[in-house]
Amino acid sequence: MSSSLFVxxxxxxxxxxxxxxxxxxxxxxxxxxxxxxxxxxRSVEEDYWHLREHVQxxxxxxxxxxxxxxxxxKKLVQRMTPRDLSKxxxxxxxxxPLIDENAGMINDPVILKRAEDWYWMSIADSDxxxxxxxxxxxxxxxxxxxxxxxxxxxxxxxxxxxLMSRVFGKPVTMLKFFHFxxxxxxxxxxxxxxxxxxxQGGFEIYLxxxxxxxxxxxxxxxxxxxxxxxxxxxxxxxxxEGGLLSYGNEMTRENNPLECNLERYCNLDGTxxxxxxxxxxxxxxxxIQQRIRGIVFEGEASPPCGFPWPLIHDAQKAxxxxxxxxxxxxxxxxxxxxxxxxxxATNQELLVELPDGTQxxxxxxxxxxxxxxxxxx
Amino acid sequence: MSSSLFVxxxxxxxxxxxxxxxxxxxxxxxxxxxxxxxxxxRSVEEDYWHLREHVQxxxxxxxxxxxxxxxxxKKLVQRMTPRDLSKxxxxxxxxxPLIDENAGMINDPVILKRAEDWYWMSIADSDxxxxxxxxxxxxxxxxxxxxxxxxxxxxxxxxxxxLMSRVFGKPVTMLKFFHFxxxxxxxxxxxxxxxxxxxQGGFEIYLxxxxxxxxxxxxxxxxxxxxxxxxxxxxxxxxxEGGLLSYGNEMTRENNPLECNLERYCNLDGTxxxxxxxxxxxxxxxxIQQRIRGIVFEGEASPPCGFPWPLIHDAQKAxxxxxxxxxxxxxxxxxxxxxxxxxxATNQELLVELPDGTQxxxxxxxxxxxxxxxxxx
Numbered sequence: 001m002s003s004s005l006f007v008x009x010x011x012x013x014x015x016x017x018x019x020x021x022x023x024x025x026x027x028x029x030x031x032x033x034x035x036x037x038x039x040x041x042r043s044v045e046e047d048y049w050h051l052r053e054h055v056q057x058x059x060x061x062x063x064x065x066x067x068x069x070x071x072x073x074k075k076l077v078q079r080m081t082p083r084d085l086s087k088x089x090x091x092x093x094x095x096x097p098l099i100d101e102n103a104g105m106i107n108d109p110v111i112l113k114r115a116e117d118w119y120w121m122s123i124a125d126s127d128x129x130x131x132x133x134x135x136x137x138x139x140x141x142x143x144x145x146x147x148x149x150x151x152x153x154x155x156x157x158x159x160x161x162x163l164m165s166r167v168f169g170k171p172v173t174m175l176k177f178f179h180f181x182x183x184x185x186x187x188x189x190x191x192x193x194x195x196x197x198x199x200q201g202g203f204e205i206y207l208x209x210x211x212x213x214x215x216x217x218x219x220x221x222x223x224x225x226x227x228x229x230x231x232x233x234x235x236x237x238x239x240x241e242g243g244l245l246s247y248g249n250e251m252t253r254e255n256n257p258l259e260c261n262l263e264r265y266c267n268l269d270g271t272x273x274x275x276x277x278x279x280x281x282x283x284x285x286x287x288i289q290q291r292i293r294g295i296v297f298e299g300e301a302s303p304p305c306g307f308p309w310p311l312i313h314d315a316q317k318a319x320x321x322x323x324x325x326x327x328x329x330x331x332x333x334x335x336x337x338x339x340x341x342x343x344x345a346t347n348q349e350l351l352v353e354l355p356d357g358t359q360x361x362x363x364x365x366x367x368x369x370x371x372x373x374x375x376x377x
Numbered sequence: 378m379s380s381s382l383f384v385x386x387x388x389x390x391x392x393x394x395x396x397x398x399x400x401x402x403x404x405x406x407x408x409x410x411x412x413x414x415x416x417x418x419r420s421v422e423e424d425y426w427h428l429r430e431h432v433q434x435x436x437x438x439x440x441x442x443x444x445x446x447x448x449x450x451k452k453l454v455q456r457m458t459p460r461d462l463s464k465x466x467x468x469x470x471x472x473x474p475l476i477d478e479n480a481g482m483i484n485d486p487v488i489l490k491r492a493e494d495w496y497w498m499s500i501a502d503s504d505x506x507x508x509x510x511x512x513x514x515x516x517x518x519x520x521x522x523x524x525x526x527x528x529x530x531x532x533x534x535x536x537x538x539x540l541m542s543r544v545f546g547k548p549v550t551m552l553k554f555f556h557f558x559x560x561x562x563x564x565x566x567x568x569x570x571x572x573x574x575x576x577q578g579g580f581e582i583y584l585x586x587x588x589x590x591x592x593x594x595x596x597x598x599x600x601x602x603x604x605x606x607x608x609x610x611x612x613x614x615x616x617x618e619g620g621l622l623s624y625g626n627e628m629t630r631e632n633n634p635l636e637c638n639l640e641r642y643c644n645l646d647g648t649x650x651x652x653x654x655x656x657x658x659x660x661x662x663x664x665i666q667q668r669i670r671g672i673v674f675e676g677e678a679s680p681p682c683g684f685p686w687p688l689i690h691d692a693q694k695a696x697x698x699x700x701x702x703x704x705x706x707x708x709x710x711x712x713x714x715x716x717x718x719x720x721x722a723t724n725q726e727l728l729v730e731l732p733d734g735t736q737x738x739x740x741x742x743x744x745x746x747x748x749x750x751x752x753x754x
Binding site for chain 2 (some may be wrong): 006007008010011012013029030033054101106109125126127128130131132133134135136137138139140225244247248249272275304306307308322323
């Protein structure tokens with residue numbers, strides 16, 4: 001079994017790993033030094049259809065929390081992102097690009113504002129803890145920074161709301177998108193947010209006690225049997241169709257947030273003094289030269305994309321793919337891609353060059369992908 | 378194939394991945410967001426015997442370099458480690474614990490001093506780049522910090538020296554242990570060190586141009602055919618027998634370097650002003666309460682250790698295992714373990730509690746493991 005390659009303490013187990021194994025997990029990925037289940041013996045396509053119709057439990061404990069607390073917490077958090085957090089309210093989830101001194105993307109967490117002096121950053125795959133600690137030590141700030149015992153469990157899919165209301169009661173269904181509250185479970189208050197890494201709706205439960213993982217999983221499982229609840233994981237087809245970006249795939253430290261379509265999370269009016277802001281404003285003034293766009297391309301189901309594949313137009317390099325999938329619903333290949341300015345217009349034709357050297361006709365499209373308006377010319 | 382689960386740009390390919398695939402790699406692990414080949418269809422035991430007799434090429438590109446350069450480089454590097462680097466010489470490799478403000482282990486790189494104002498940190502699995510950048514920004518230092526296009530290829534095993542001399546000439550065999558030099562290859566100077574994550578001897582070639590990966594691999598491969606050269610990877614059995622520690626397994630941020638037997642890399646006389654030094658000196662004064670030790674334990678070949686297993690003595694918790702293997706040479710189970718002070722004496726008897734609840738008799742031993750002097754009583 002592939003997962004046996006990952007048996008080491010370095011690849012950290014989660015409060016739900018026992019249950020995942022009982023469900024016959026057949027493979028893991030690693031995010032933030034933590035196991036992320038990737039497969040349960042069904043195809044990505046089967047999982048995709050199930051996610052769109054029913055409800056799934058995702059062990060996304062790998063979304064580790066960087067907890068920043070104390071007198072200077074607000075100052076440090078704002079120092080880390082170009083998003084204006086001055087009007088953020090307790091109970092809000094805030095998607096926020098984190099950038100370095102060159103305005104390069106370091107991570108794109110969801111920040112939970114728990115109190116005026118207490119934040120959780122629910123992170124993608126990089127050690128934001130070390131970045132935050134380094135900054136705060138160097139700046140001599142009064143903050144405590146740690147990775148608490150908090151492990152998100154996502155409940156995703158159209159039946160998520162009914163399942164959650166059965167376990168946590170009606171009030172949880174009143175949560176607004178990207179807001180969180182505290183809800184009782186077994187005599188404990190758990191943070192629950194209406195959020196998640198899919199476009200099918202759902203919740204994320206921030207379990208804060210490892211020992212309670214089995215109980216939480218089992219309770220949701222029992223309550224969801226007639227809803228066809230299933231174990232799952234972020235689905236590659238659904239994510240790409242929905243235009244959801246992935247740190248490490250669509251964006252790296254080489255990219256600034258404007259290239260990643262994150263303008264609306266960047267306050268460039270000069271009032272925000274974060275690391276990299278000077279550089280980011282220069283970039284904005286000059287104008288970006290490339291941007292993440294959708295690509296639709298012809299031919300049979302493409303192999304997955306393990307490194308950037310060139311996009312070509314008239315023998316010129318027009319950009320590169322970052323993620324590629326076959327969409328069984330749209331019945332075509334889709335790519336997320338970094339496309340140069342001269343070529344990023346909707347319906348721009350270009351060629352996708354696969355690792356075997358073949359070139360396939362495609363065109364540029366908006367995100368998220370829609371039922372196909374254009375055709376491959 | 379298990380490796381298909383890892384096809385994404387986030388899990389970065391290396392200059393050698395094409396060759397590794399041509400050799401039929403059957404699984405990868407992920408270190409520093411980079412593919413580390415873990416298996417070539419042979420058992421870990423077969424690889425172990427081969428490594429002890431012949432020579433292997435290891436794609437350890439995942440040992441990413443954190444390059445620190447500039448006027449304040451020396452200051453920043455010393456700020457990051459309790460090891461006294463004041464007398465370090467250009468051309469030296471320096472194993473160095475990196476610690477945080479609580480004296481917790483952040484990483485344990487080999488530092489290559491390339492010039493007075495130019496360092497490479499060849500890192501284990503955590504984003505030291507972010508830590509270094511955060512510190513330097515906060516402290517407002519004049520340094521450039523980046524991850525250069527440098528990918529180590531290890532040549533390990535008793536025949537490593539003869540293979541290296543065939544490709545790089547006699548001078549490379551004059552290298553002293555944990556020193557590096559520059560050697561010509563295809564008109565380029567490559568940094569080569571006598572080092573590597575095994576006890577069988579060997580070298581690490583710091584390839585600094587991705588495009589040259591295939592050529593370097595093929596040249597070593599052709600030159601090594603009669604030496605039974607083989608693709609390989611750090612071998613779990615060999616590493617544990619040799620008492621080589623692994624960051625994330627034997628040590629985490631929860632551990633200080635003294636607990637990890639790294640006293641000789643900590644200058645505690647008060648002359649070193651690194652992050653965490655105040656705390657580390659307090660710890661040293663008070664005396665540590667636990668330490669990494671070897672454990673030998675009975676019974677059939679143990680399953681691998683995916684999380685700490687309790688060590689028990691008279692119903693008391695004596696510590697926990699961090700890595701477990703069956704040694705085919707010593708014909709017993711070996712563990713690296715964090716053992717409490719009251720129980721860490723050599724030959725101390727204790728029980729290892731496996732995940733299935735069974736307890737096996739064992740005893741404490743020195744590291745590295747030797748031909749067995751004691752017996753399981």
